[in-house]
Amino acid sequence: MQPSDAIAILPEIILTAAGILVMLLGAFFEKSERIAAGATYAGLIAAIIAVAVQFNHPVAAFGGVFLADSFGCFFRLLFLLIALLVVLSSSTYLHREGLSAAEYYALLLFGTVGMGVMASANELILVFIGLEISSLASYVLVGFRRDVPTSSEASLKYFLLGSFATAFFLYGVALMFGSTGSTRLTQINEAFNTALRGQSAGTPVHPAAANLAVSTQFPASLVGVAIALMFVGLAFKVSAAPFQIWTPDVYQGAPTPVTAFLSTAPKAAAFAAFLRIFMVGLGAYSGRWSWLLWIVAVLSMFLGNLGALLQANIKRMLAYSAIAHAGYVLVAFTTHSADGVAAVLYYLVAYAFMNIGAFLVVTHLGGRGERYLEIEDYAGLGFRFPFLAGMFSIFLLSLIGVPLTAGFLGKFYVFRAAIHGDLVWLTVLGVLNSGIAAYYYLRVLVSMYMSAPAREVPCEPLRAPERLALAISVVGTLYLGLFPQNVMDLATQAAQWLQQAR
């Protein structure tokens, strides 16, 4: 390992060290909550600085296996920001539910490490390792309320279906290794380009064209099977339909701050790996997978939005809406252009702010033992707690995609990229779905401001860390809705970097 390699993975080293430290603090101190939180904040902020410094100095570390480029750094910054917001919004929750804070923070930190690895990996095996690091941490986080049956049930479902999907992904990796002789994304791309050039020139690929050329002993369908298997594994991780079955149950059973985390960070990480694998590694075969994305995007939007219409539980409703939002992101992905990738990145950032904000309000109103999670419990909220209701309204309006909020510009960029990519039907279906989605978000808004409370819902005042998290989420949501240029520039830069890598 050279010094430059260590600098490239410095954020991950810092986070791992912080995670271990937090666990030790939890073991040795009786009242470890505050110290553990302090160490977590310190680790996250140090890691943010380490990533920010790397942003304009792309490094290919460990012989090109780990790429600390602007694409990877964009995502790592996003994960760290999400982790920071989630830590801020969980301290009160953990105290209220009597959960061990140190272990919780350590798991969050380890999960973030895995995601950072996924976003920067140029090697399928490293993607797999990152995926597992983040997944194992999130399986445990989902079941963190051990005494609650729904929590452990959610954890079991997430674990079984998650490992099932990972096995598919891994089988795809193995077959890709078989057909190209490499698991390095850039080398896979080279191999495909060589093979395609050979075909178009009319000369068959030479069987002995080193290991890299697509081996003629394997039928081309093997590549197709490998792509399909990897697609299934990743589509599962981004909770795209028809692989979304686990999402509502897991999001409902998990502790609410963990749901906020799951619906943003691991999903963004899966999209990062998805983009890198399909745009860089399999870019030459885009004709073979873009129609798959088309179908999955449409299905996710419809299943997510129609499912959300039927829900009475707010967490479950937001879980279905998360499926729909994955669908919008997939619309932009289907274009497989630099425009589309930039739209994906922008949307993921916008979604992170508004969704964490919404879940923060849900966490706070849920009360001890998460008792008040029905949409009925939100009736009359606008009169009793005007501030919280106002904040929640901003997040819901942003999730609908009302102008001046982050959600609007996110959708705007997504659909603009789709139109530029000649995906007219997909755009029409997407816009139609935004219309359907408005209904169930508005239902919550209407019940908050226009109906009498169904039952007495107690609500404690907000603590300082929660206020800070709420303020960051609101400012982020409005900032991205009013001044998109800075973030969009970064997203475009990252997207172009990804295009160049091909």
Add this chain to the structure above:
Amino acid sequence: MVPISYFLVLAAILFVLGVAGFLFKRNIVTIFMSIELMLNAVNLTFVALSYHLRELNGQIFVFFVMVVAAAEAAVGLAIIITVFKHRESLNVDNVDLMKL
């Protein structure tokens, strides 16, 4: 010398058996074992292809997969135990607190 296709077909059969076990078995531990079977099918594929392509990488990946499978088993069994404590049963059909 056994041709490579034999290994690949065997691995594919193992993988499909794993998938079938995952879908049709009702005991949580058996389902978990089915997942392990799928991972081992992948391992077999890796080793066979690595031998065929004369690329040592494939064999190293198997170690990674094995380590990850071990970590997964540790976490998975812990989760299964917490579920068992609540329900006194290992049948997946009983794990149905949350439904549409």
